[in-house]
Amino acid sequence: MFEVNRILLVSQNPAEEQSLFDWTLALAKRKQASIKCLRVLPTTSSSVSILLDDVSVTGLVNKQTQHALESMQAWSDHASEQGVELETQVEFGKLFYKTVQQVLKDHVDLVVKQTDEEIKNLAHHVFGSQDMHLLRKCPCPLLLHKQASPIILNKVMASIDVDIESETLKIDPLNQVILSVAQDVAQADNAFLHIAHAWQADAENLVRYWNSDLSDEDMLSFSEKVRQQHLSALEYEIRTVRDAMPALQVHAAKGDAKEVIPQLVANLGIDLLVMGTLGRVGLPGLVIGNTAESILEQVECSVLAIKPTDFVTPISV
Numbered sequence: 001m002f003e004v005n006r007i008l009l010v011s012q013n014p015a016e017e018q019s020l021f022d023w024t025l026a027l028a029k030r031k032q033a034s035i036k037c038l039r040v041l042p043t044t045s046s047s048v049s050i051l052l053d054d055v056s057v058t059g060l061v062n063k064q065t066q067h068a069l070e071s072m073q074a075w076s077d078h079a080s081e082q083g084v085e086l087e088t089q090v091e092f093g094k095l096f097y098k099t100v101q102q103v104l105k106d107h108v109d110l111v112v113k114q115t116d117e118e119i120k121n122l123a124h125h126v127f128g129s130q131d132m133h134l135l136r137k138c139p140c141p142l143l144l145h146k147q148a149s150p151i152i153l154n155k156v157m158a159s160i161d162v163d164i165e166s167e168t169l170k171i172d173p174l175n176q177v178i179l180s181v182a183q184d185v186a187q188a189d190n191a192f193l194h195i196a197h198a199w200q201a202d203a204e205n206l207v208r209y210w211n212s213d214l215s216d217e218d219m220l221s222f223s224e225k226v227r228q229q230h231l232s233a234l235e236y237e238i239r240t241v242r243d244a245m246p247a248l249q250v251h252a253a254k255g256d257a258k259e260v261i262p263q264l265v266a267n268l269g270i271d272l273l274v275m276g277t278l279g280r281v282g283l284p285g286l287v288i289g290n291t292a293e294s295i296l297e298q299v300e301c302s303v304l305a306i307k308p309t310d311f312v313t314p315i316s317v
Contacts, residue, residue, distance in 0.1 A: 002177075003109065006034055008036050023152075037076075037087070096134050096138075114145050143302070150271070153189040153272050155269060158194070159295075191271070198261060261275075
């Protein structure tokens with residue numbers, strides 16, 4: 001079960017985020033969670049204060065803060081009517097930096113944000129610079145909702161990887177979080193759940209190198225054996241979710257995940273992709289994996305990104 005106690009809703013323009021707020025409020029009510037609505041405004045300088053004929057930077061900051069809080073007042077009132085605890089907060093600085101700091105301070109379980117305004121008119125590009133910073137640095141699950149797309153989800157996809165190298169089948173903790181989150185969101189919105197896994201028979205080239213006499217039929221047989229290994233590991237990994245949602249559809253496609261997953265997302269018309277963003281182990285600030293980054297640059301849907309439990313963000317409080 002996807003446990004959520006504290007939700008951070010990062011707002012850039014409340015007037016254009018009402019549907020996202022309603023979705024977040026419904027989630028908070030269902031999970032009995034609290035919400036903090038965070039607005040991050042650009043840092044104000046003395047030169048700006050002078051140009052605007054304001055008496056001081058402090059006076060200008062106070063005005064901006066009050067205006068931002070007023071823009072979220074209707075949300076506060078609505079949450080109160082629904083019995084959901086909601087707090088509003090205004091910060092000044094870089095949005096991704098202040099967001100991650102808030103996650104660390106409040107032990108946030110989920111960040112919800114609409115994709116950057118800077119790219120809303122650009123075709124084939126969903127995530128802007130602030131989004132990518134958050135995808136790389138946010139330590140908790142991050143939901144980035146694609147602008148101008150319906151918040152009601154019809155098709156959810158969980159993308160996972162499986163290990164066929166070990167002698168016995170094992171459960172991967174990150175996969176289980178991804179599956180749990182995808183199942184929870186899909187069931188809440190009565191959406192259809194897809195599970196995707198990209199696999200490759202990496203040893204095919206080596207087999208051909210060491211035994212050039214193998215026929216095409218032999219290679220097909222070898223590839224099918226590898227496919228069956230992946231399917232067995234995949235079914236073992238998803239068995240709990242399949243019990244809960246027997247109608248789910250599994251896609252085990254041969255090929256590079258960087259190509260397979262975006263194509264599946266496009267072909268199936270996926271509304272939300274739930275995926276892990278793996279980093280290089282051992283670095284103080286783990287970076288997003290190359291495969292995950294490539295997928296995120298190609299998909300044109302909302303994304304819920306999950307970090308491994310040992311992820312260490314480079315941002316501190």
